[in-house]
Amino acid sequence: MKLHQLTIHQLHALLVKKEVTSKEATETLYRRIRETDGRIRAYLLLTEEEAFRQADQVDRKIAKGEEIGDLSGIPLGLKDILCTKGIQTTCASKILEGYVPFYDATVIGELKKKDAVFLGKLNMDEFAMGSSTENSGFQITHNPWDLERIPGGSSGGSAAAVAADECIAALGTDTGGSIRQPAACCGVVGLKPTYGRVSRYGLVAFASSLDQIGPITKDVEDCAILMNAISGYDPRDSTSVKEEVPDYKQSLKKDVNGIRIGIPKEYFIEGIDPEVEKAVRDAIDFFRKWGAEIQEISLPHTEYAVAIYYIIATAEASSNLARYDGVKYGFRSKGYRDLMEMYTQTRARGFGKEVKRRIILGTYVLSAGYYDAYYRKASQVRTLMRKDFDEAFQRVDVIVSPTAPTPAFRIGEKTEDPLQMYLSDIHTIPVNLAGIPAISIPCGFSRQGLPIGLQLMGKHFDEGMLLRVAYTFEQNTDFHLRKPKLT
């Protein structure tokens, strides 16, 4: 196996045994990026100088015989929505072009304390609004399994980079499926933690009641390692929760005997690709064979999820994105005659199409006379949706479904039809509305060789259960070991 193909835990073992240095690993990754990223286009920015400085620091510690942690010297990629001190952070938006934060997001600070190496910033849909990474203001990222297809979104750069071995692992963010759906499209592992599990400080806000940061990795063990590093209460994010963080590595057990797994009938609807359904049904059979107790369950308000989400998320976005006015940072348009024109022109030229569409929609549903009909109504139905999960989790420990209704679609296929694009999030959105954790793991391939993702949903703060069930499946299958042929 080549260095860039390693997982976090494999590379860590080699670093500890002094068989390889962090510098060598970092060099190998940059070589890989130079070879393949011209076709994938996952990276918006490479931070080589900083990366080698971090790598050298770790290598010196190892040479001195110091003990190192799981993430020391491990080259990671970062979704460009996370503020990195002294390093441009754009959210893939022209309105933030040239923005260099003077502070680190809390998760970045935590990873720095653990001596991780950051290779660069990864592409995404502008302000995380999208399911294909086609809404990036800068470039289109291609799926490593089929360059004509989308890598998923919005964390498409992160998932594509992990799948193409252009980083050892990455961080993404998930508001309606933006970690899990790209992980499924690219055949890697992605976990959206419970709302409040990971600090959002320094995460550029899209929809504040839904956003969470989480890992995108090559296997479940790496996912546990990154969760250990980024989880926990942060006084700088008042929505982060003071709930004890377990050692997630302790959850990596190959045992699902007696675990109650629910199959929501509303998730196996018309429109699901038959190959996706078959792969997920096979996974369910696997769990039954391994002693899990399989039950059909009902989440009756699932059909309303997309409608609720695109009211609540756009409402929150229209408010959050009001801060981009050309005054304090980022882009300011030229040629305005007065302050109002400075605002409207800066925003017209700085934001891309999808962001404008969502700002308009969000402004409308919050505007005088419509608030009750849309925002309040959606928030009430959100209560029903949350209750669906509360009731289901009295009977089961984990809920299993496809991550996305189809494998990765073609670039350009849905760009002219936003509603069709929104409907591709039907399986992932309910999780964010209910604030529960969910993981996507590879569970098969289509005849065309495209990866298929299995989604496991859990109770609030029960990421450990998800990791255990996911690990049992992964360690007894080989889907996660297959690599795209990029040569």
Place this chain on the structure above:
Amino acid sequence: MDRGVGRMKMDIEKVARLARLELSEEEKVTFGSQLEQILTYMEQLNRLDTSGLEPTSHAIPVNNVFREDEVKPSFPQEEVLAIAPDEEDGHFKVPRIIE
């Protein structure tokens, strides 16, 4: 006061003004029809009787978080202003507002 979702046609110019967005004629037309379609899709929420239901604004209940009222350092003014599009004498600079 439930008017029912989507019954009124969107006045896109008014909404754009509220959002401080300048839209091209083409954007007004395409967004107008796309948003009409999306709002029609959202009408399905009217099928549900939600009277008396508490709205959920956060999935995990959040309460006021209090802390001691201590003076702590802010970000240095020079660093903050260094990334501003325009600044003068320690302030963000914008076009004249009052004639």
